[in-house]
Amino acid sequence: MLIVVVAVVLAFTLGGGDNSSDEPKVPTASAVAMLLPESEFPDITGEFTLETEQSDDDGTTVDNEKCAQLVNTPDTSADFAQRELSETVDGGEVFFGLDQYSADVTKPADGGYDDFDDILSACETFTLNLEEDGETIPVAMKLDEQTLPISGDYKAVRMTGQFSISDIEVHMVGTLVVGEERGVSFSVSHNTFSDSAPSVSSEVTSNLAEMYTAQRQQIADAA
Known part of the structure; x- marks a missing residue:
């Protein structure tokens, strides 16, 4: 269930939108080939996963129909790839305070960049309703536009969420940075959970800026 909340942070790049007729010709390289390599991720202890199919978050709804794009089934005909690094620790199960970074590429561009400001x-502010074991869990969400140390065009948002599960108050904070290059949509993001209102460190902001720049260069250099 918690994975669904994380997925919302990435949903801006999964939404539809009309493609302009004057968009540049996209690279011939596959989305996987253009995806940020593991070596360009932050140096943290963790596990990498690679996805090439866009997820459908069944049972997730929002209280504002204008925000439905955040949870709608994406266009599965697009060439998509996502690499994620989830921090791990030794010595038992730990959930709070762990970092999760991801990068994704979609070709051709899916309209998410153009739709970003409207969303x-x-x-x-809106409420995300999660269905878990027949029960509805409301998640209070808040979005704030962000500024990062990035040269060139980009759009960034911080998403915070709060919900309760098993009488434990859970806070989520995620930062998403989206862009387009050569007719390809891409994004990088960071997520973490806490039992109190979390903040985003300058190190995370710097990591995302470096990831974004490197991901854009991967696409710019692609065949």
Whole structure:
């Protein structure tokens, strides 16, 4: 269930949108080939996963229809790839305070970059409803536009969420940075959970800026 909440942070790049007729010709390289390599991720102890299919978050709804793009089934006909690094620790199960970084590529561009401002304006606050074992768990969400030390065009948002599960209050904070290059959509993101309101460190912000720049260069250099 918690994975669904994390997935919402990435959903901006999975939404539809009309493609302009004057968009540049996309690279011939596959989404996987253009994806940020493991060596360009932050140096943390963790496990990498690679996905080449876009997920459908069944049972997830929102209280504002303008925010439905956040949970709608994406266009599965697109060439998509996502690499994720989830921090791990030795000596038992730990959930709170762990970092999760990801990068994804979608070709051709899916319209998420053009739709970004409209979504941010309409969904500054909303409720995400998760269905878990026949029960509805409301998650109070808040979006805030962010500024990062990145040269060139980009759009960034911080998403915070709060919900309760098994009488434990859970807080989530995620930062998403999206862009387009050569007719290809891409994004990088960071997520973490806490039992109190979490903050985002300058190290995370710097890591995301470096990942974004490297991911854009991967696409710019692609065949």
